Amino acid sequence: MLDFDILCLVITIWLGDPCQIGSDTTQVKSALRKFIIATPSTFSMHPQLPRELVSTIISQVTDNSTLLSLCLAAKATYREGSAQLYHSIDETGLQYGALRRQIKLLETLASNPYLSSLVHSYSIWSIAPRVAPEHIPDFQARAGRPTEWEHPEERFWHLLPLALNLMVNLKQLRFRERTGQPSADWLFANVTFQLKRLEWGSQREGAGMANFLVRQHHLEHLCILDGLLCPLAPSACVSVRSLKGDLTTLKRFLPGRPAITHLEWVLGHTENPAGLVRSPTLLPELGRITHLIIGGNSMRQNLAQYLVGCFHSLVALHLLSLKKVSEQIEPLDT
Numbered sequence: 001m002l003d004f005d006i007l008c009l010v011i012t013i014w015l016g017d018p019c020q021i022g023s024d025t026t027q028v029k030s031a032l033r034k035f036i037i038a039t040p041s042t043f044s045m046h047p048q049l050p051r052e053l054v055s056t057i058i059s060q061v062t063d064n065s066t067l068l069s070l071c072l073a074a075k076a077t078y079r080e081g082s083a084q085l086y087h088s089i090d091e092t093g094l095q096y097g098a099l100r101r102q103i104k105l106l107e108t109l110a111s112n113p114y115l116s117s118l119v120h121s122y123s124i125w126s127i128a129p130r131v132a133p134e135h136i137p138d139f140q141a142r143a144g145r146p147t148e149w150e151h152p153e154e155r156f157w158h159l160l161p162l163a164l165n166l167m168v169n170l171k172q173l174r175f176r177e178r179t180g181q182p183s184a185d186w187l188f189a190n191v192t193f194q195l196k197r198l199e200w201g202s203q204r205e206g207a208g209m210a211n212f213l214v215r216q217h218h219l220e221h222l223c224i225l226d227g228l229l230c231p232l233a234p235s236a237c238v239s240v241r242s243l244k245g246d247l248t249t250l251k252r253f254l255p256g257r258p259a260i261t262h263l264e265w266v267l268g269h270t271e272n273p274a275g276l277v278r279s280p281t282l283l284p285e286l287g288r289i290t291h292l293i294i295g296g297n298s299m300r301q302n303l304a305q306y307l308v309g310c311f312h313s314l315v316a317l318h319l320l321s322l323k324k325v326s327e328q329i330e331p332l333d334t
Helices: 004-015 025-038 051-059 064-073 075-087 096-110 113-117 139-143 152-166 207-214 247-253 283-288 303-307
Strands: 088-091 121-125 172-176 197-200 221-224 242-245 262-267 291-296 316-319
Touching: 051 075, 064 075, 075 113, 088 096, 096 113, 096 152, 113 152, 221 247, 242 247, 247 262
Parallel strands: 088 121, 121 172, 172 197, 197 221, 221 242, 242 262, 262 291, 291 316
Antiparallel strands: none
């Protein structure tokens, strides 16, 4: 028998009247968690429970532990719970001690195409530095025997491309290898997903990244923080509307791509604003930029003299990490 208060809560959510629930969402989540964990067989005992009610209950849950309980409760909640649990995965900001947690997640995704297909957004700043197959003795022989991996880093880098290959519905990807090593050639060799947003933090990427971008026909937001070392095909990134990166990235991607109107320039330690407007390949492209963000750790003195007369369509300007008032650009509107 369901607890009366919990039953009232479920009915209230079903009726769609948030005023009856109250403003304390913590109480709501606590009651739902109690309902899910204490009576996991409820859904299986009530097959007539409307799917809309199941969806509404699941939509109130935001913590992963409760979502996991939902997935394990019954078949009626498995699909809805799994869809929310795996929709957006954020593995950034973890410490090295969490490497085994990352490996456990990748083992699940690499062995379950259905769960991998639910992933739409994946963010991972890798804890383990890249270990290439050629640096792992007897890599192929041990690939099918997880217990024989000598180091967790080896297991992590074996599983990551396998999981990415199965994320066929992935739309957003944020990635950085711990030491910044180029990784696109290895990770993207066999993927089939079509991204809308890519934020890439690894450095000095080459043909692997260039070939991958040619295959991304729906990419709208692109961030490559440390350039691209090889030429980019004219057919690549033609749908990109916002671009973020250093001066090398801007020079590689901005020319010939008129859809780009939002620009974020992350100045490197050796870069200055003059490099943007003095580049003969970039200067003709700046007039269409409507939104400009300038960030990075370098000093940005006398920005006005570099911006006035170049950005004819600019409607919004954001300066990140200003160090002193002299970096402001009051003369811009004169």
